[in-house]
Amino acid sequence: MSIPRSIYDKEGGLVHFPRMLDKIRLHQKGELPEDYESLMGGGFDSRVCNFLRVDYAEVVKRVEEGLSDAEVLAWCYDNGRRLSDEDILIFNSFMIKRGWRDDEEPEVAERLKVRMAESGLSERKDIVTFFDYLEADEGRL
Helix, strand or coil: CCCCCCCCCEECCEECHHHHHHHHHHHHCCCCCHHHHCCCCCHHHHHHHHHHCCCHHHHHHHHHCCCCHHHHHHHHHHHCCCCCHHHHHHHHHHHHCCCCCCCCCHHHHHHHHHHHHHCCCCCCCCCCCHHHHHHHHCCCC
8 A cells, every 4th residue: 555645745836736646546556545545536635626626536537547647737727727826826825724723614623633633643733734744644744
């Protein structure tokens, strides 16, 4: 089993996009750990697809066709919406900070606490966002 690449990796400046595609590819090869499968297409994957205005199932089809990360993103731009540099900056800033000061969605911060406890990371003071959590849980932080 293989863990997907870092959530901070970017394609076309967009965080999480390469990780989403990596999870799809690992799943296709039967190499994605089982606990990742239930979240495929949801969570951050859903946020990325909604922001690009494309359907996750269609993205999966593009990956199954063997397209590279850059080619899948180009397909998203052609079939959803093209992002400006400003769009990407705002989206990345939103994504990277999930779980920290989520005044509009306090359940997100609570979910982060639960996930940290399940992973034995509750005492880590350097983990304040879901991005931090994923990096720590997967051994990169």
